[in-house]
Amino acid sequence: xxxxxxxxxxxxxxxxxxxxxxxxxxxxxxxxxxxxxxxxxxxxxxxxxxxxxxxxxxxxxxxxxxxxxxxxxxxxxxxxxxxxxxxxxxxxxxxxxxxxxxxxxxxxxxxxxxxxxxxxxxxxxxxxxxxxxxxxxxxxxxxxxxxxxxxxxxxxxxxxxxxxxxxxxxxxxxxxxxxxxxxxxxxxxxxxxxxxxxxxxx
Numbered sequence: 650x651x652x653x654x655x656x657x658x659x660x661x662x663x664x665x666x667x668x669x670x671x672x673x674x675x676x677x678x679x680x681x682x683x684x685x686x687x688x689x690x691x692x693x694x695x696x697x698x699x700x701x702x703x704x705x706x707x708x709x710x711x712x713x714x715x716x717x718x719x720x721x722x723x724x725x726x727x728x729x730x731x732x733x734x735x736x737x738x739x740x741x742x743x744x745x746x747x748x749x750x751x752x753x754x755x756x757x758x759x760x761x762x763x764x765x766x767x768x769x770x771x772x773x774x775x776x777x778x779x780x781x782x783x784x785x786x787x788x789x790x791x792x793x794x795x796x797x798x799x800x801x802x803x804x805x806x807x808x809x810x811x812x813x814x815x816x817x818x819x820x821x822x823x824x825x826x827x828x829x830x831x832x833x834x835x836x837x838x839x840x841x842x843x844x845x846x847x848x849x850x851x
Contacts, residue, residue: 667699
């Protein structure tokens with residue numbers, strides 16, 4: 650039953666993800682974030698605020714929640730990195746449909762990674778969609794695993810903690826005006842991070 654629920658996550662709404670995590674707890678969080686980090690179309694922008702809200706309501710422990718988010722992300726990014734590292738472009742490109750990735754998009758990230766070096770891995774973790782795609786160019790380039798995971802975890806921590814904290818603090822506020830203000834501040838913070846990352850990615 651759990652895996653049938655996971656198989657349908659691509660069409661889940663905020664309420665659906667909340668229901669899934671409420672039912673299966675930390676296992677659902679770990680699997681969702683594993684899939685997101687492995688380039689499957691799982692929206693961390695929806696999952697993480699949802700689990701933050703559940704933590705604020707007492708359904709989840711905030712520290713175990715963050716741990717499940719981080720562990721799932723590390724495993725997911727590691728899967729893609731090692732696939733690309735050991736199999737190379739030819740094999741990976743034959744199976745891009747599995748990850749819902751276009752060859753042209755991956756080629757663009759591969760070229761960008763070659764120009765920007767290891768710091769690209771850190772910056773990429775702060776940009777939606779790009780977060781997961783950077784695993785493949787890093788693997789193709791056979792970037793040392795220690796550097797890959799160090800830079801990846803550093804960027805992922807910022808992203809994950811920010812979104813979970815937003816759900817924990819902002820979405821649990823009962824005052825509607827404060828919720829609107831919190832959403833605005835949150836959206837502005839994401840926009841500034843995005844602008845900074847895109848500027849460094851040029």
